[in-house]
Amino acid sequence: MSFLALMVLIVYESRWVYPEIQAYFSQTGNLTGQQLATRSRVYLQNAQSELLADQPEQEAFAAAITDIELSYGLSDMHVYRHQYECTEPSLRILNRVLARLEVAEIDRVGAVGELFGPIQCLTHIEMDQLDQRGAAINDFSVSTRQHNQVLTYSSLLIFVMGLVFWWLHERQLRRTDHATQETFEWMQRAMRDPLTGIGNRSALHQDVLAKQHQSLGLILIDIDFFKQYNDAYGHPQGDTLLRQLATLIGETLNDEAQLYRLGGDEFAALLRCPDTETLKSYCCQLIEGIRAADFAHPAHPDKKGVTFSVGGSRFMADEATFAYAYEAADKALYRVKAAGRDGWQVTEDA
Numbered sequence: 386m387s388f389l390a391l392m393v394l395i396v397y398e399s400r401w402v403y404p405e406i407q408a409y410f411s412q413t414g415n416l417t418g419q420q421l422a423t424r425s426r427v428y429l430q431n432a433q434s435e436l437l438a439d440q441p442e443q444e445a446f447a448a449a450i451t452d453i454e455l456s457y458g459l460s461d462m463h464v465y466r467h468q469y470e471c472t473e474p475s476l477r478i479l480n481r482v483l484a485r486l487e488v489a490e491i492d493r494v495g496a497v498g499e500l501f502g503p504i505q506c507l508t509h510i511e512m513d514q515l516d517q518r519g520a521a522i523n524d525f526s527v528s529t530r531q532h533n534q535v536l537t538y539s540s541l542l543i544f545v546m547g548l549v550f551w552w553l554h555e556r557q558l559r560r561t562d563h564a565t566q567e568t569f570e571w572m573q574r575a576m577r578d579p580l581t582g583i584g585n586r587s588a589l590h591q592d593v594l595a596k597q598h599q600s601l602g603l604i605l606i607d608i609d610f611f612k613q614y615n616d617a618y619g620h621p622q623g624d625t626l627l628r629q630l631a632t633l634i635g636e637t638l639n640d641e642a643q644l645y646r647l648g649g650d651e652f653a654a655l656l657r658c659p660d661t662e663t664l665k666s667y668c669c670q671l672i673e674g675i676r677a678a679d680f681a682h683p684a685h686p687d688k689k690g691v692t693f694s695v696g697g698s699r700f701m702a703d704e705a706t707f708a709y710a711y712e713a714a715d716k717a718l719y720r721v722k723a724a725g726r727d728g729w730q731v732t733e734d735a
């Protein structure tokens with residue numbers, strides 16, 4: 386709002402300059418007024434010269450009459466009559482002198498003397514018109530200086546306001562960026578399992594939705610007798626094992642799978658899977674991988690190391706088929722558990 390007011394002020398100040406210059410240069414009253422009075426005075430002085438010149442009286446009178454008439458014409462102006470009290474009496478004197486010159490009822494010296502009054506009046510008019518012009522010039526330069534100052538300060542203010550707005554805008558931009566970054570990081574964290582760093586159940590759902598219409602394999606991996614492992618080594622060691630197993634699963638699947646911890650001791654792997662044979666080979670690799678890793682598990686009932694039960698299913702990714710695929714993989718896993726664990730099964734055509 387204040388910005389708009391400043392702009393209006395600048396436009397007003399700019400518009401002011403032109404009419405003011407016009408007003409100055411159209412001081413015709415003063416300029417012309419002074420020039421006419423000067424000419425009129427010069428004619429009267431010429432008339433005096435003619436009267437005093439060494440020439441026949443008749444010629445001198447004729448020349449003087451012409452000069453006085455010219456002077457009269459230039460003096461007989463409304464502005465002079467209106468502004469200067471001496472004008473009317475001067476014109477009357479000129480009229481009288483003219484009349485007397487025409488009938489030769491006045492001598493040369495007398496006529497010259499009569500003209501001094503009007504000359505004095507015209508000199509006064511000239512001086513006054515010059516003073517008025519000087520005052521107008523002075524006023525004009527003062528006003529110009531003031532308006533220039535207003536223009537300069539307003540422009541400066543606008544510049545500073547522009548800088549402030551730019552700074553505020555930049556600051557807001559930085560804050561928004563920061564907030565967006567924070568939100569993004571929170572969302573990332575909300576999708577991660579804090580213990581192992583791999584995705585959680587929400588991430589699994591999201592990733593499936595992002596792979597619409599792709600042929601995928603879902604593999605559920607459950608640690609056998611993990612409760613006993615915790616009991617034997619304690620929870621901190623159990624946590625360490627969970628982290629190690631997350632790494633092992635990733636390496637075993639050649640980092641082609643996206644991994645998730647669904648809670649407790651259950652992991653999931655999601656990977657591209659063109660056919661069931663591929664899915665089976667991944668499951669087989671997992672069982673062989675955990676056996677080869679040979680993690681100690683003293684509380685394992687069969688005295689084996691840590692083992693997995695693995696169930697898998699294959700599906701064309703979308704929201705509805707994922708629910709069936711999950712259920713199918715879970716059933717396969719359950720069958721492995723029921724069959725004694727440490728093995729894998731897949732459900733065909735989920």
Ligand SMILES: Nc1nc2c(ncn2[C@@H]2O[C@H](COP(=O)(O)OP(=O)(O)OP(=O)(O)O)[C@@H](O)[C@H]2O)c(=O)[nH]1
Pocket residue numbers: 580607608609610611612613615619620621622623624627648649650722726
């Ligand atoms: N260390 C650790 N243990 C966990 C965590 N989450 C769950 N558990 C434990 O995992 C164990 C899972 O026990 P169960 O569901 O009976 O599974 P299990 O002992 O592996 O038995 P089966 O699956 O039938 O072979 C429980 O004892 C939980 O306390 C965790 O974040 N860290």
